[in-house]
Amino acid sequence: MINRKEIVEWSKKSNVPADTIDKDYVLGHFLNVLFSYQWAKENLIFKGGTCLRKCYFENYRFSEDIDLTILNQNFILTRKAINEVCEKLKDVTGIETNMLLFAEVQHNNQKVGWDIEICYWGANHNPSETPIFRKDCHTKIILEIRHFELMLFENIERKIIHNYSDSELMSNTIPCYSIEEVLAEKMRALIQRNRGEARDYFDLWYIKTHINEIDWQGVKEAFFEKCIFKNIIFNDVSDLFKPERMKQVAITWDKRLSHQLQTQVDRILVMNELEVFFTELFKEES
Incomplete structure (x- = not known):
């Protein structure tokens, strides 16, 4: 994991709060680890504002949440699978997490996907600080994963934009919505x-x-x-x-x-x- 000094430097350079930079940093690593799993690559497509920021435009607005469309309507996501992603994230980067929410979402008595909230302890802290995870945690990743979205264009494999000093860890491409x-x-x-x-x-x-x-x-x-x-x-x-x-x-x-x-x-x-x-x-x- 990079140090807090780098987060602060990027904050000043980008003219946004340090917490915004920290989230951008964590999002990049979370996406990289998530799509290192074959089940994610085969079943999930990245979309939305965070997709634009992390996979299309280097100087785009910073974004906050991860929106994913499910390709295979028989796909079942488990808490265990997301826990494994979080554990691997810690092993690879040192970023610690705590899952606050893993909820199946229904609409008209039909399962349509999952909402997930993950509190993280990123780089915007001193190394000596002990991670603290509260229910009202404001440093969190929110994932919205949904079935039943109509896709009309071919998805595109994109690299993750990650301009931080540990960019060598970004080893995976991500299936993304096309711009259209x-x-x-x-x-x-x-x-x-x-x-x-x-x-x-x-x-x-x-x-x-x-x-x-x-x-x-x-x-x-x-x-x-x-x-x-x-x-x-x-x-x-x-x-x-x-x-x-x-x-x-x-x-x-x-x-x-x-x-x-x-x-x-x-x-x-x-x-x-x-x-x-x-x-x-x-x-x-x-």
Whole structure:
């Protein structure tokens, strides 16, 4: 494990709290160990904001949780398997953990996946400190693992982005959602949620701004299919920018993003650019 000095140095360099850097460091190692197991490689696909941060964009916003889609609908995850991941994580890196939650999730009396919370003792401590794990632990990894997600693009094997001094330990690639899949999924999530999620809008804007070669027609078609799959009604582009959603984004923008961004981004600029772009993308559907 790296020392606290390196965490603090990265914190100053990145202009984010040391705990944010520590979590980024731990997430990289946890993912590397998780996908060293064949059962994970064969059954799980990495997606979401943390996937973008750890596998696509070196200077992307920092992220917090691990979202995984299950490929094999007969896959069964056990507490023992996750405990083994945590034990191997300690053996390889020295990072200690304590599992706070391992819960099967059901919807309409059907098993849809698992929620897992793991408290960790990372590098943002003095070596002499004894690990302390509380129920209200704020240094924790949250995993959301779900069945029944519609995947419409081929997944892609990606290396883990880990710029810390022990990067030689990163030995595994991870099966990830393609960028097009991520975009369609985030657009669907925005329509499905009752509230506006600032991070999803930021993610859409960032990807649109930083990648030129995107099959946006394919993204749009996948978005429509994902809405149908989830029984979500999409009327027109105004659904993405409903006043109540925009109000929620305005209220939560700084709280949701300020500790994750090296350079702050203007909310109004982001939302205006997205509205212009999506209005053009969906104009044929109006």
